[in-house]
Amino acid sequence: MERKVPFGLAIIPLFVMVVAMAVTIVKFEGDPHIPLIIGTVVAGLVAWFAGFKWNFIEEGIYKGIKMALPAILIIITVGMIIGSWIGGGIVATMVYYGLKIMSPSMFLVSISVITALITLAIGSSWSTMGTIGVAGMGIGMSMGIPAPMVAGAIISGSCFGDKMSPLSDTTNLAAGITGTDLFAHIRHMIYTTIPAFVIALGVYWYLGRDFSNAGVDNQEILEIMNVIQSNFIVSPWLLLVPAAVILLVAFKVPALPALIVGVFMGWIAQFTVQGGAIADAVNTLQNGFTLETGNASVDELFSRGGIQDMMYTVSLALIAMAFAGVMEQTGMLQSIVEKILKLARTARSLVVSTIATSFLTNVAAGEQYLSVLLPGRMYKKAYEDKGLHSKNLSRAIEDGGTVTSPLVPWNTCAVFIISALSVHPFEYAPYAVLNFTVPILSIIFALFGFKLEFVKKEDYKTEAERKAS
Template sequence: MSATKASARLPSMTEVLAVMIGFIAIMFLSINVLGLPIQLALFASWFLVMALGLKLKISYDDMQKGLIDGIHNGMEAVLVLTTVGALIGTWIAGGIVPSIIYYGLMVMNPQIFLFAAFIICALTSLATGTSFGTAGTAGVAMMGIGHSFGIPLPLVAGAVISGAYVGDKMSPLSDTTVMTASLCKVSLVDHIRSMMLVSAPAILIASILFVVVGFFYISGDVDTSRATVAMQALENHFTISPWLLMPAVIVIALLTRRFPAIPVITFGAVLGSLCAWWAQGVGPIDAIRIAYVGNAMHSDVEFLNTLLNRGGIESMLSVVALILFALGLGGLMDRVGILKTISNGFLSWANNPGRLTLSTMLGGFFGNFFGGAAYVSLITASTITEKSYDDQGIDRRVLSRNAEAGGTVTTPMVPWTDGGVFMATTLGVSTMAYLPFLWYHMLVIAISLFYGYANIAIWRTKVDQDSTDQPSPQPASF
């Protein structure tokens, strides 16, 4: 074993580029050409990296250890995701999510429709943690209402997608949020707190823009019957009450108070089951079963069918597999030395927070551009530059924030990514048509870059002055 370690070397930049091109090619062909699951593409990429490792004279046992270590470091994310699945299912069955949507629709006013659509989708995505689910439910309703108001559909789609990605990026229930925190080795709460410094001003400015622009397209006398129909449908199938908002308030409050994510989210799922039993009339055993299988019901209203039939631990199993493959790939790349070689290359140019921020965000964008999925972008954004953050003594919370800004946020901006295809298909508006109106996304990117170059909210790790300026250990994950 020692002889193997002695003879091993770091890969050259040419070798790294060849592997990265092969990795991107596998992702692109698998997802966009062959239509294969991204899990298979990530699994195949393991062997691409292993081939380079064997060329570098690294034993298979060493590479397998790196792979297992990578998975081990992110196992808590898997536990969080299983509890998130239970939470989503029980919150839908308990009427918590329907109540959030219902009270969001109550604020509907033609003069502020775009602002309302943005906020409703933001609240829905924060409550569910999914941009796809938000666009497919509340977003579809907003498109129909906006059409009846005579507003250009690309503008409505911009408001819907902007709101939908608020939760995809910020919600503790979002798989991309949990995955980014795990990949960057920061706690989920610290990751969200860091992103709030960027997202809060972005939400505020985007809200102002949607209010101002809305007045140019909407007259005061328009038909709001579609919003009324949606509210009536929710009332017919659920008990709607402001008290049902309390579980969401409790869970968010406990998470922001830095209580551990797994027990808090599990507690939220228990509250959801109790609400389903007491408020919605679901049998006690069925209310518990929903935590695993998800909520399911049949209605004559298509909107409700799309909204309600989801959630449960079972729905997260494919995402769990994806995260395991992604974490394994990251550990394998680290063991082979790919990340070290790339980091060494970045160090010569990304020698300040501004350039480092730009490098991370470009890594995320190119992951979307070539890999076609948010998960790929988060891998490329986080793993390529993480060593540079450590070497410069910059806290990993800055890395996780920038990875989301370059990865998650740019996903619907690329026409052939999973997000771009889903949004265009679901909302009936092409990616290039709604792209100019993704104001929240553009603001997140702009503010993140501004923070980097202005050295704002760039936290430093403690450095041991007696150990060649190596940063102290990062905060424990979760």
């Protein structure tokens, strides 16, 4: 029988980490790295006290870090893509034309819908936020809209598209781990996700009223456009670069090679279209692009990117996954989930517990994939025992896990967003309306039994036989 740390001990590292995180961030306005290290040390000590040897604990740390490596590679690549697209004038072109055609009052609605449609087509919220999202931040901030509002709208739209796209890795993961037909899973998510997105758009429309043309300094926008034209060659042909990345991902090219193509195209544009030196273009990939125009808002927008700009994020991801690795390897997460499972006596409470567990996994493990995998793996039999269709489980883990990951500052999704959009989760969370509305609606629907679908137990056997054949 596989050993695991009992619940009474398993909760200690999580409690210590959350308290340390609250004190460090709220009181001292510090960074989340040290609280996560404290949590990891405490988790290791608890595991050692419970009888686990150091080699086994260390193996868990390495497993956790290994799980973060794909995300880290994408984070580093996004750093290069931001630098090369700024240096190549691609971001400047998107911002320039965006300022010309978008209405400030409808910008939050527009950017949320645009990012939703793009992510729906390509299945990757990270690719959308790291490319179109970066330009959207520049356009919105240039219009005088606060960065947290813009980031919230971008995140809501991107997460909607990611959740509902048949190309999304988390969507396929949730369906696969629960044994649910992919499109049955997507159709079942409509009941919580579509209403949440409508609510989000309504909120963005309401917020956008404060940024009507009458309330925005059009002279300042014109000045920004003039500064952009003075420092970059703006051409609609440069829009082919983001279009190429979107097209590649839409044709199921994996996100990493598709983004690398975007990096290469932006790098070439810096010394061919913009007339920069090749050495400067290389340096931009490493250290980012720097612009000094005298216009503070333009300089802030266009002075960023590069691999070094992502090292804060990379270190946070490594530490977060070291903590998650110890918690997973020693069975601490499993002990916490099993304790919650004992409280779920009815089908309705089981769904609520699943949503809560997925969110808790995001908090404890700091990894979106684990928030889908762990509850999906551990609750599957409980759903079968209660005669619940597996699509109830697949939707619950997405509603509680996939969309809440950007709200946890040390989660890999939030870490990526901090790097790509330069806004902290505590700032954008109130405006990421879809991300907290989906789990709320899902819990309400579960408590009232709305769209809680049951099947006969023999249907599970039929499904298992079908998969085995």
